[in-house]
Amino acid sequence: MTRTGLAVIIALCILVLLIAGLFAFHILDRQFHGSSETVGDPFAADNNNDQVCPFDPHDTVIVGLYNSGYLYNEEQDSGISKDIVTELFKRVDLKYELRVLPRARIVSMIEEGTLQVSVSSIRTPEREKYAWFVPYFAERNMTIVRGNADITSEAELLESKDVKVGIVRGYYYGEYYMNLIEKLRGKRMIVETKDIDELFSLLRDDWIQVTFNNPSSYLYYLKEKGIEDVKIYDFDTTGEPLVRGLMLSKKCFSEEYVRIFEEAIAEMNEDGTLYAIFSRYLPEDLSKKACDY
Numbered sequence: 001m002t003r004t005g006l007a008v009i010i011a012l013c014i015l016v017l018l019i020a021g022l023f024a025f026h027i028l029d030r031q032f033h034g035s036s037e038t039v040g041d042p043f044a045a046d047n048n049n050d051q052v053c054p055f056d057p058h059d060t061v062i063v064g065l066y067n068s069g070y071l072y073n074e075e076q077d078s079g080i081s082k083d084i085v086t087e088l089f090k091r092v093d094l095k096y097e098l099r100v101l102p103r104a105r106i107v108s109m110i111e112e113g114t115l116q117v118s119v120s121s122i123r124t125p126e127r128e129k130y131a132w133f134v135p136y137f138a139e140r141n142m143t144i145v146r147g148n149a150d151i152t153s154e155a156e157l158l159e160s161k162d163v164k165v166g167i168v169r170g171y172y173y174g175e176y177y178m179n180l181i182e183k184l185r186g187k188r189m190i191v192e193t194k195d196i197d198e199l200f201s202l203l204r205d206d207w208i209q210v211t212f213n214n215p216s217s218y219l220y221y222l223k224e225k226g227i228e229d230v231k232i233y234d235f236d237t238t239g240e241p242l243v244r245g246l247m248l249s250k251k252c253f254s255e256e257y258v259r260i261f262e263e264a265i266a267e268m269n270e271d272g273t274l275y276a277i278f279s280r281y282l283p284e285d286l287s288k289k290a291c292d293y
Helices: 003-033 080-092 103-112 154-159 175-186 196-204 215-224 255-270 273-278 284-291
Strands: 060-065 095-100 117-122 131-139 142-146 165-168 190-193 210-213 230-233 242-249
Touching: 060 080, 060 103, 080 095, 080 117, 080 255, 080 273, 103 117, 103 242, 117 131, 131 255, 131 273, 131 284, 142 215, 154 175, 165 175, 165 196, 175 190, 190 196, 196 210, 196 215, 210 215, 215 284, 242 255, 255 273, 273 284
Parallel strands: 060 095, 060 117, 165 190, 165 210
Antiparallel strands: 117 242, 131 242, 142 210, 142 230
């Protein structure tokens, strides 16, 4: 065999040994340290940043807002809910990001854990299965009736002819109004809309003559839509105002951590901050009632 042939064989043997050594090192490294898939390497390509750990102050909490008049209006990027979130997260010293989403989608995202927090939410037995609630205001739902509809009570509404009642699909109106809606649905009087803006557009155009809503929403939309010929009635005279608050996903927060939000909200109510925020948008009497929850 020539010297050249021998040199080639030796070189090939060395190359094979190097490859085998690298492969063995990789196997041992995975056995002792795992891989990015097994230990959740933060630099892994598909790391899901929406699944926050609330105990880590470096995380950003995603807060869902929805259009609801003076509570929040996307076009003006302002409202009671946004102001409360801004002050609250400053006090608890957490980073946050606001996202405007459809109301119905917010609820499902809270349940999935893909959204951490939402605002102006009503506690129900079904929602309590997947969310914590931190109250921060209360409002009564009222009955809004166009002037051309001769209706002043529930009995007159149920007996009326050629009257349509508008509601927002998926919205919880409280026990009294949900029961009334079912009665009206049985009489084929209900018209469902995708959101509150569409609801008040239908009221303005006389496609519906009656709807139910809370002051922080209907005061805004009556003004914004130029609706003047309406009357406001309280059909549920014996019921309590609906308490509304933060809704926090149980997949993202422990009960212990929720107490931090509760304490901060209590401070904001005691020192007058909540009232100051509500009074930027609502009359004094409604602001006081809202903070008395």
